[in-house]
Amino acid sequence: MPRRKVRRTDRRPQRAKDLPDRRGSAHTDAFRCVGCRLDVPLSAPGTAHRNHCPHCLTSLHVDRRIPGDRDADCRGRMEAMGLSVRPDGEWMLIHHCLECGELSVNRIAGDDNPLALLRMAVRPLSDSRVPVRVLLTL
Template sequence: MPRRKPQRRRPQRRKDVLHGPGGERGDAFRCTSCRLDVPLTAPGTAHRNHCPHCLTSLHVDGRIPGDRRETCRGRMAAVGVTARHDGEWLLIHHCLACGKLSANRIAGDDNALALLRLAMRPLAAYPPFNAQLAL
């Protein structure tokens, strides 16, 4: 069986992200779930897209992370975690408004207990998914 070539990791590029309603820059945002003031700088990622305490996000990014082109603006609940081939963890978010799923990189200051709870919980235990399993 042929072996795969090891893939070189491309460094994440810095993105010019505008967080305010008028497109202004800020140094923090307020979580819509736990109301914690969250700094925009995050260890391990070029831009923060979720609360490090409760792992909740907003549906603001379109196809490209950091582009802020999504019009939904719904709350995104963390429903699970997955890992890349290199061992990096990703959060799986589910939009409570439109139902879209997305994967987001974890940051170095994310709540480790909340991440482990998500990793240990089966996806079928999450309410939007177990209703479909009953059919």
């Protein structure tokens, strides 16, 4: 039996999809992590702008200068490379963009993986090139 040829006019139109635009400003309630590929909710306890995955701490280079501005053109993957602590005791993640090399500092969120944060905090202690006694005097 011969196959029927489908003409372009016979196809059904596709449904409209709720996709983010180039800047990622769609009004969705979650995003997919570029590191571990898990769905991450946009709401985060302790911060107004979710900018990293709470599981693997990976981020996407979307902010330029102001947190939440979503004005960066790079859109590269940012890996958490270290931690910093403010004088008031708040922990900050230091991210490094793998595309453009820029560094950024982001607040940790209340639902970040505590094991991943502690692994990053004790990483300098496991480095055999730096004596532990030097780190303890800081």
